[in-house]
Amino acid sequence: MLSDSEISSYHREGYVTPDFKLAESSIGEIKQRHQNLLNKYPEFDNYCPALLAYDKSFLEFAKQPGILDMVEQLIGPDFALWNSSFFAKPANGGHATPWHQDGEYWPITPLATCTVWIAIDKATPENGCLRVVPGSHSSQTLLKHHNSKSIDVTLNQELDSNTYDESKAHDIILDAGQISLHDVYLVHGSEANHSNHSRRGMTLRFMPTTSVYNRELALEKSKSKNLIDQSRRTLYLMRGKDTSRKNDFAQRD
Numbered sequence: 001m002l003s004d005s006e007i008s009s010y011h012r013e014g015y016v017t018p019d020f021k022l023a024e025s026s027i028g029e030i031k032q033r034h035q036n037l038l039n040k041y042p043e044f045d046n047y048c049p050a051l052l053a054y055d056k057s058f059l060e061f062a063k064q065p066g067i068l069d070m071v072e073q074l075i076g077p078d079f080a081l082w083n084s085s086f087f088a089k090p091a092n093g094g095h096a097t098p099w100h101q102d103g104e105y106w107p108i109t110p111l112a113t114c115t116v117w118i119a120i121d122k123a124t125p126e127n128g129c130l131r132v133v134p135g136s137h138s139s140q141t142l143l144k145h146h147n148s149k150s151i152d153v154t155l156n157q158e159l160d161s162n163t164y165d166e167s168k169a170h171d172i173i174l175d176a177g178q179i180s181l182h183d184v185y186l187v188h189g190s191e192a193n194h195s196n197h198s199r200r201g202m203t204l205r206f207m208p209t210t211s212v213y214n215r216e217l218a219l220e221k222s223k224s225k226n227l228i229d230q231s232r233r234t235l236y237l238m239r240g241k242d243t244s245r246k247n248d249f250a251q252r253d
Contacts, residue, residue: 002073010074014137014186015172020066022118022177030120030202033057034086046095047154048086049228051202053253058084059236062204067116068238070181075114075208078240080247082108082213082233083205087154087190089128094193096128098158099166101137103184104145105157106205107218107230111142113184113207119174120200127199128191130172130180133164136187143187147226152192156226159187209242 002010002018010016037055038044051058062081071079089095103111123129143163148156164187172180182188193199207213218231232252242249 002070007073010181010183013134015132015134015180015182017172017174017178017180018070020070020179021175022061022064022179024177026061027120027177030058030061030118031200034088034120034200037086038088044086044088045090046088048088050233050253051084051086052234058202061118061202062236062238067179067204071114071116071206072239074181075112075206076210076240078209078243079206079238080209080213080242080249081204081236081238082113082207085203085205087201087203089190089193089199089201091127091193091196091198094128094199095152095154096192097154097190098148098150099164099187099189100145100155100157100159101142101185101187103142105155105221105225105227106184107214107221108207108211109214109217110211111184112211113205115182115184116204116206117172117180117182118202118204119176119178120202121198122176123172123174123199123201125171125173125191127195127197128193129174129199130188130190130201131169132172132182133166133168133187134170136164137183137185140185142185206238209237209240209244209247212244212246213248215248
């Protein structure tokens with residue numbers, strides 16, 4: 001469980017790195033399943049945007065009671081998992097992730113998500129750990145993004161350089177198995193991996209069910225921003241109930 005000070009830090013800074021660590025056996029299992037995924041789909045060597053669409057066995061790691069307890073503390077008792085992705089960032093050339101806000105991509109109304117970022121390898125500045133701008137979520141608004149023209153990045157939406165102050169960025173250094181949690185509006189990104197060590201990270205995306213996963217908006221965003229089609233994502237109710245009464249939990253992926 002998060003302490004009161006950790007909860008306050010999350011709401012003030014937009015992220016928190018709790019005193020929590022997945023078991024080594026779980027991390028080993030994730031590594032093996034990820035390798036199995038790459039054996040079938042080598043095009044995901046840097047980034048897999050929708051793990052559960054290809055291997056639903058990853059869902060078991062989203063059901064960790066300790067993780068769900070922390071998410072509940074931050075976004076309430078009624079919430080769903082709407083996606084899990086994998087940022088593999090292999091050694092000696094793993095792609096950077098441009099500065100962005102997650103909400104620029106996502107078809108959720110009203111916009112709300114707590115992301116759990118799980119370090120599968122040790123994440124350091126040398127191998128491209130997550131970098132965040134503390135407090136950048138506070139206005140709860142999306143800043144101006146543009147389409148990145150780089151081919152060596154995991155995501156294609158990039159914040160305009162005059163919308164954030166990179167000098168205030170903080171590196172989130174994690175050991176394998178440690179996690180961070182961050183807000184949907186937090187400005188963040190990561191550098192390319194030029195080290196000899198991989199920097200694998202798995203994300204879990206949880207939204208309160210006061211929000212709705214808008215499939216029509218997903219189609220609109222895929223066309224207007226040249227994004228992958230997110231309209232067929234399967235939602236998984238993790239705790240509580242669908243308080244909006246508008247979410248579709250039918251199998252879709």
